Amino acid sequence: MQEHERWINVAKEDLKVAKCLLPEELFSSVTYHCQQSAEKSLKGYLAFKKHEIIKTHDLTKLVGLCKFFDREFESIFSLAEQLNPFATRFRYPTEFDIPTQEDCEFAIKQSEKIMKFVLKKILETETSQMDIF
DSSP: OOHHHHHHHHHHHHHHHHHHHTTTTOHHHHHHHHHHHHHHHHHHHHHHTTOOOOOOOOHHHHHHHHHTTOGGGGGGHHHHHHHGGGGTTTTSTTOOOOOOHHHHHHHHHHHHHHHHHHHHHHHHHHHHHHHTO
16 A cells, blocks of 8 residues: 555544544544544645655645645635644633534535545546556
């Protein structure tokens, strides 16, 4: 299994975990795993492009790196921006707000959109590389 496939597999697992936790009303964990899924999806794309994987949770920074390879990543910048706070926002007891079910459903949808976008980009690249033969 290639490095990018490992990143994508863990991203899929994070998204699946988020969906499993939703009915249990473990809302802060749901939003956290959605952010993690998006982060790992983007890192999976960077690994696919053989780019160094930087240690960051900043989804907008990761989208910026992905844009070096494909300008269409700009189209998911706002999704990344919306998910970014979920890396830490509800993880610590000093925060007063608790995510709602609506926050969770929103985070799941945004994370799914990022993952689908990344998977499409990887597939497009793999397909176009096969076309040269």
